[in-house]
Amino acid sequence: MKTLEKIEVDALVVGSGIAGLQSALDLADQGYTVAIVEKNPSIGGKMISLSKVFPTLDCASCITTPRMASVSHHPRIQALTYSTVDGIKREGKTFTASVTRKPRYIDEKECISCKRCEEVCPVYLPDEYEQGMGAKKTISIPFTNAIPQYPVMHPEHCIRCGACARACPKDCLEFLQEPAPVEIKAKAVILATGYETTPMTAKKQYGMGALPNVISPMAAERLLAPHGPYGRVLRPSDGMVPGSIAYVQCAGSRDKSIGIPYCSRVCCMYAIKQAILLSGSLPIADITIYYMDIRAFGKGYEQFYNNARAMGINFVKAKVARITEDDKHNPIVRIEKQEGTSAPEEVKHELVVLSQGLVPACDGTKFNLGVGNNDFGFVQLSDETSSSAVTAGTGVFAAGTVKGPRDIPDSVVDAGAAAMEAAAYIRRL
Amino acid sequence: MADAKKLAEQLKKLNELRGPVPQALRDRVAAQNKAQKAILDALKAGPKTAPELAAAAGLPQDKTLWHVAALRKYGKLADVPGKGDYPKYELKGGDAK
Numbered sequence: 001m002k003t004l005e006k007i008e009v010d011a012l013v014v015g016s017g018i019a020g021l022q023s024a025l026d027l028a029d030q031g032y033t034v035a036i037v038e039k040n041p042s043i044g045g046k047m048i049s050l051s052k053v054f055p056t057l058d059c060a061s062c063i064t065t066p067r068m069a070s071v072s073h074h075p076r077i078q079a080l081t082y083s084t085v086d087g088i089k090r091e092g093k094t095f096t097a098s099v100t101r102k103p104r105y106i107d108e109k110e111c112i113s114c115k116r117c118e119e120v121c122p123v124y125l126p127d128e129y130e131q132g133m134g135a136k137k138t139i140s141i142p143f144t145n146a147i148p149q150y151p152v153m154h155p156e157h158c159i160r161c162g163a164c165a166r167a168c169p170k171d172c173l174e175f176l177q178e179p180a181p182v183e184i185k186a187k188a189v190i191l192a193t194g195y196e197t198t199p200m201t202a203k204k205q206y207g208m209g210a211l212p213n214v215i216s217p218m219a220a221e222r223l224l225a226p227h228g229p230y231g232r233v234l235r236p237s238d239g240m241v242p243g244s245i246a247y248v249q250c251a252g253s254r255d256k257s258i259g260i261p262y263c264s265r266v267c268c269m270y271a272i273k274q275a276i277l278l279s280g281s282l283p284i285a286d287i288t289i290y291y292m293d294i295r296a297f298g299k300g301y302e303q304f305y306n307n308a309r310a311m312g313i314n315f316v317k318a319k320v321a322r323i324t325e326d327d328k329h330n331p332i333v334r335i336e337k338q339e340g341t342s343a344p345e346e347v348k349h350e351l352v353v354l355s356q357g358l359v360p361a362c363d364g365t366k367f368n369l370g371v372g373n374n375d376f377g378f379v380q381l382s383d384e385t386s387s388s389a390v391t392a393g394t395g396v397f398a399a400g401t402v403k404g405p406r407d408i409p410d411s412v413v414d415a416g417a418a419a420m421e422a423a424a425y426i427r428r429l
Numbered sequence: 430m431a432d433a434k435k436l437a438e439q440l441k442k443l444n445e446l447r448g449p450v451p452q453a454l455r456d457r458v459a460a461q462n463k464a465q466k467a468i469l470d471a472l473k474a475g476p477k478t479a480p481e482l483a484a485a486a487g488l489p490q491d492k493t494l495w496h497v498a499a500l501r502k503y504g505k506l507a508d509v510p511g512k513g514d515y516p517k518y519e520l521k522g523g524d525a526k
């Protein structure tokens with residue numbers, strides 16, 4: 001094990017999605033020092049992999065990248081990526097976090113991000129950034145606008161051919177690198193660990209992730225992204241341009257049978273957004289949204305929904321009972337309409353997107369800081385009417401979807417609130 | 430550029446620490462190389478769609494598309510502009526003859 005690296009800051013932010021980035025920037029701009037710890041190799045969270053954002057249809061990475069850059073260049077922010085928070089201890093008025101920097105197997109101080117190692121590496125792997133639809137190499141830079149631009153090597157997929165080391169102009173490869181421990185002392189902690197989507201396997205009636213053309217909404221975001229896995233919208237089973245696409249709403253929300261009774265708040269809107277974008281890139285495709293009711297509650301959201309209707313997107317009020325496929329992997333959707341005729345029907349589509357719900361990414365109680373969870377595992381606020389960031393743990397605040405499903409504008413607003421509460425708390429110490 | 434001797438020592442040490450490279454990984458890489466070669470060979474005869482490449486290379490269609498995406502990303506093949514239900518791919522740069 002390497003020697004212990006010690007960092008002392010005013011605030012520790014756990015998670016670097018849009019909420020964590022915004023909290024860190026707000027604190028640092030007020031003069032506080034911040035350490036932000038991210039488990040993934042790049043900062044940016046879920047937002048950096050989205051195509052465009054509702055309701056403005058602005059490019060998601062054009063909004064996220066400048067914030068990521070500001071965080072990584074800020075003189076008062078230290079960003080620790082590819083690092084895990086193993087524990088946080090409260091000692092009087094300070095928190096001590098034990099963090100581990102996972103090995104990337106390269107010398108970060110020397111690396112010039114030239115990508116030569118990646119170019120020559122002979123082992124291809126499914127790229128989780130592209131939801132498995134595209135490829136990366138055993139050593140690769142996570143994605144084009146990742147920050148930092150360091151490659152990560154995965155030793156379990158390495159054939160030890162040494163090609164990367166021979167190609168590297170800076171002699172960076174360190175095959176024997178080990179995890180490095182870091183100790184972070186801070187006066188306040190902001191939890192911004194975000195969400196995951198309900199798994200493809202959550203509902204057995206929807207194919208358990210085994211139907212190749214029934215995909216997650218994150219996969220759909222990547223298909224729509226300008227530099228997505230195929231460079232255009234194709235379906236994964238055979239590379240066909242889909243002519244008929246369906247969205248299944250509440251596929252993983254408002255469903256007691258899978259333990260997620262709540263509404264995930266963003267699924268209606270992202271489905272409408274993706275439908276609008278699809279009808280832009282595939283003008284002749286039929287796009288159907290099977291929904292229970294449409295929840296378009298934010299500023300400009302109702303208008304966005306009406307625009308989608310006016311563009312010819314087909315909204316069908318129906319429950320989807322089951323999804324199967326035919327011998328060409330065309331998904332067959334069995335629906336029960338909630339309006340007009342209610343006899344069950346089977347409809348063939350060429351691609352189906354499950355509008356999955358949002359579940360917590362990390363259990364906020366695991367750090368034993370007095371933070372409680374609500375019934376659904378999201379961080380509980382101590383009094384929602386007086387603050388959108390204060391938790392039951394003194395000095396511990398929450399920002400973004402760690403508190404429950406919300407969209408980007410709401411995550412940004414309450415990340416600001418968390419920064420403000422944390423700053424006020426630090427000043428009172 | 431890495432010092433050849435230092436690199437050899439590191440890789441040797443790695444074999445001691447972790448044992449040899451697992452056969453399953455070697456087999457996977459061999460299959461990957463065979464599939465990629467079959468796809469690139471099939472393209473020498475001219476542009477093809479993913480299902481056509483799958484048929485020519487004797488691979489499942491979804492796996493073929495994944496290899497196509499991989500080879501496309503790393504600059505070995507490119508999209509042929511045009512419309513149609515199935516886009517076509519062609520060899521890129523110096524490989525296209």
Ligand SMILES: Cc1cc2nc3c(=O)[nH]c(=O)nc-3n(C[C@H](O)[C@H](O)[C@H](O)COP(=O)(O)OP(=O)(O)OC[C@H]3O[C@@H](n4cnc5c(N)ncnc54)[C@H](O)[C@@H]3O)c2cc1C
Nearest residue numbers: 015017018019039045046053054193194195400401407408
């Ligand atoms: C398909 C889809 C499309 C969407 N489209 C839109 C849209 O168009 N417009 C919109 O407003 N909203 C949209 N949303 C919602 C939007 O993604 C969220 O509101 C927003 O990204 C939440 O940001 P966050 O920072 O709270 O969480 P996240 O982005 O999840 O960030 C959390 C970060 O914390 C890290 N982390 C987690 N656990 C740990 C740990 N233990 N230690 C260290 N790091 C950790 C994660 O790796 C991640 O980087 C969409 C959601 C989905 C699913």
Ligand code: SF4
Nearest residue numbers: 121158159161162164
């Ligand atoms: S040594 Fe490993 S990481 Fe490097 S090029 Fe070979 S397989 Fe890839």
Ligand code: SF4
Nearest residue numbers: 111112114115117168
């Ligand atoms: S070849 Fe070396 S310098 Fe270039 S990205 Fe890879 S590790 Fe960094």
